[in-house]
Amino acid sequence: METGDRFSQILIENFVAAWNEVAPELLDRPSKLISLSLREVAGEQANSALAVAATWSAAFAAECRGTLGGMVVLLFKTEDDAALDRLVKAEGDGGMRPGTRALANAVFAAAAQKFGDQKFEISNARHLDLTADESRLRAIVGDQLLVGTFSLAVEGEFETQVLLLYAPQGTLAPIETEAKRRDDPVPPLDQKGASAGVRAAATRNIERLLDVELDVVVRFGATVMPLRDVVRMGVGTMVELNRTVDEPVEILVNGRPLARGEVVVVDGYYGVRITEIGSPADRAFSMI
Numbered sequence: 001m002e003t004g005d006r007f008s009q010i011l012i013e014n015f016v017a018a019w020n021e022v023a024p025e026l027l028d029r030p031s032k033l034i035s036l037s038l039r040e041v042a043g044e045q046a047n048s049a050l051a052v053a054a055t056w057s058a059a060f061a062a063e064c065r066g067t068l069g070g071m072v073v074l075l076f077k078t079e080d081d082a083a084l085d086r087l088v089k090a091e092g093d094g095g096m097r098p099g100t101r102a103l104a105n106a107v108f109a110a111a112a113q114k115f116g117d118q119k120f121e122i123s124n125a126r127h128l129d130l131t132a133d134e135s136r137l138r139a140i141v142g143d144q145l146l147v148g149t150f151s152l153a154v155e156g157e158f159e160t161q162v163l164l165l166y167a168p169q170g171t172l173a174p175i176e177t178e179a180k181r182r183d184d185p186v187p188p189l190d191q192k193g194a195s196a197g198v199r200a201a202a203t204r205n206i207e208r209l210l211d212v213e214l215d216v217v218v219r220f221g222a223t224v225m226p227l228r229d230v231v232r233m234g235v236g237t238m239v240e241l242n243r244t245v246d247e248p249v250e251i252l253v254n255g256r257p258l259a260r261g262e263v264v265v266v267d268g269y270y271g272v273r274i275t276e277i278g279s280p281a282d283r284a285f286s287m288i
Helices: 004-027 044-053 078-087 098-113 135-141 173-182 194-207 227-231 280-286
Strands: 031-042 058-066 071-076 120-122 126-129 144-154 158-167 216-219 249-253 256-266 269-277
Touching (some): 004 078, 004 144, 004 158, 058 078, 078 098, 135 173, 249 269
Antiparallel strands (some): 031 144, 058 120, 058 126, 216 249
C-alpha cells in the first residue's frame, strides 16, 4: 500500500467514489460528493483545524486496520446528520444515529475495498456528539491530520459541506475508556437543546482563533505570461489582467479567497467595500 501523500490522495479518491456509488442506493435518491480541498496539518495548525472542524458537530469515527493504521472521522453538520439519519432506513441497535452510521459504515467499507488486494479495512463507525464535548475529537485524532473538505448534495434535501479527517496516529482508545467508565457508550442527543449546543460550540471554537494574525490581500486580477515576456518587462509596461474594471476584486486571507468587493477611496486611501462573503463557519475553515 502506498504511504504518505500518495496514500492520502488514494484514500480521498476512494472515499468520493464509494460515496457516489453507495449513498444514492441507501438514501433512495441521487447524491453527489465532490472533493474541494485536501491538506495536511500538524501541531498548532492541527489544533486550529480541529477547533473549526468541531463545529461540524456530528462525527463518525472508525479505525483503520491492516497495513496502514490510524483512523478516519467523517463529520456532518447536526441538521444534515438528522436528515441523513431519517433517510437511511436502518434497524435500531441501541446506539445513536443508526441511519447515518449505517451510511458511514457502508461508505467506509466500500472505500477500503477499493484498495484492492492490500490488507486494509475500516472498522464500524462510532458516533460522537461534539455538541456535548468537542474535546472528544481532539482526544482521539492526535496532532497530525489530513483534512478533506467536500461538497455534498442530496437531491430534494440539502446542499452542504462535509469533512473527512485521516489521523495516522489516531485511536478510539480514549473514547472506549470513557465509555467503560461511564457505562454509557454514546451520550444521548438532547433534541431540544441541540441547536443551542451547536451555536455555543461554534462560538467557543471560533473565539479561540480571534487573536490569530492573518495576511489580507486584495487581488485585482491575474494573468499568465511566458518567462520571455516577464524578462522584457520594464517601466511603462502594461500588464493586462483577467478582470474588467467593473468586476468585483477578490479578498484573500492567507492566500485563500474569502470574499469579493468593490474598490472605494476613503480619506485618500484605497479600500474595499465587501459585497459577497460566506458564512462565519465557512470563513473560519477556509483560513486554516
